[in-house]
Amino acid sequence: MEIQVQLKALAEKIHQLKNKIGTEESTKHAFVLPFINILGYDTFNPTEVVPEFTADIGLKKGEKVDYAIFENNEPILIIECKNWRENLSIHNSQLLRYFHVTKTRFALLTNGIQYQFFTDLDEKNKMDEKPFLEFDITNVKENVINEIAKFHKSNFDVNNIVNNASSLKYTKEIKKLIQEEITSPTNDFIRLFASKVYSGRLTEKVVEEFKELVQKGFNQLISEKVNDRLNAALNKEAEKQLDDKIEVQEEDNKIITTEEELEGYRIVVAILRRIIPIQRIVYRDTQSYFGILLDDNNRKPLCRLHLNGNKKYIGLFDKKKNETRQALSSIDDIYQFEKELLETVGFYEVENQV
Secondary structure, eight states, X not given: OHHHHHHHHHHHHHHXXXXXXXXXXXXXXXXXXXXXXXXXXXXXXXXXXXXXXXXXXXXXXXXXXXEEEEETTEEEXXXXXXXXXXXXXXGHHHHHHHHHTSSOSOEEEESSSEEEEEOOSSBTTBOOSSOSEEEEGGGOOHHHHHHHHTTSTTTOOHHHHHHHHHHHHHHHHXXXXXXXXXXXXOHHHHHHHHHHHOOSOOOHHHHHHHHHXXXXXXXXXXXXXXXXXXXXXXXXXXXXXXXXXXXXXXXXXXXXXXXXXXXXXXXXXHHHTTTSOGGGEEEEEOSSOEXXXXXXXXXXXXXXXXXXSSSEEEEEEOTTOOEEEEEESSGGGGGGGHHHHHHHHHHHHHHHHO
């Protein structure tokens, strides 16, 4: 997904630059405008991205929101920006006022790192107090990236986003409540479970005893779920490695080293053993060719024998390791290329001395 790559690049940029950014304006230019670009909007087109958009409130004139994104001459998203060091929670009311006097259904409050998207689920034309989508751009989860992508110019659909916003908002709130109950369960929460497993009267003492049990039960359940996921992932990786190993073995089984190839190898050894130890001359057979290497190093090919086709060749290498094929009428023709083979060894020996 291209947007995922772009968001990751922006996150890396933020890590590198944020300590050098000292003002709200710098935050806008370094962090927020690139994000708007990622959403597919042209920040240099004043009919698409309007800076300092006027949002007059009653008798109070000259009120401006930092950016407004337009589609068909109507604002579809207003954006209020703060310095990246600022806490966003104290600025909701300002954006709420701007939202009320514009025709947009969406508002974004951001400091370039934290992003909060709002709409009007609770009361039409009045911005909700809580965002339906909230994230830290330096640590964006995959499911959140999918939600961000819905605001991309190519995907933007008001009804689709609003309908999904309700689910996002209440799911987030439910997750928050569950987390709070797991960390510090309320009496109502404890009684909900205790009443299912305890037949006696739920006195305060019993409820207090069940508090630890409920916490322990949830923590164990979460640990088991995590372990199950890890084990499943490990088993999947083990199966993949086994499949890869089998595949490699099957590939190896397709390679048949012929007596003619071994004879060619022995001829090359006979030529080169005069200047290098025979232990340094190693062959590796492949489906395409029979390779002979110096020091068993793929980066030091001495020659390649192509003997499996109707026509037979020896592949010789120059200084730049470019292969040139020469025809062989018989395996003994390899002796004709003694000079070239010795020169190839010389290339690598010079490399080692440099």
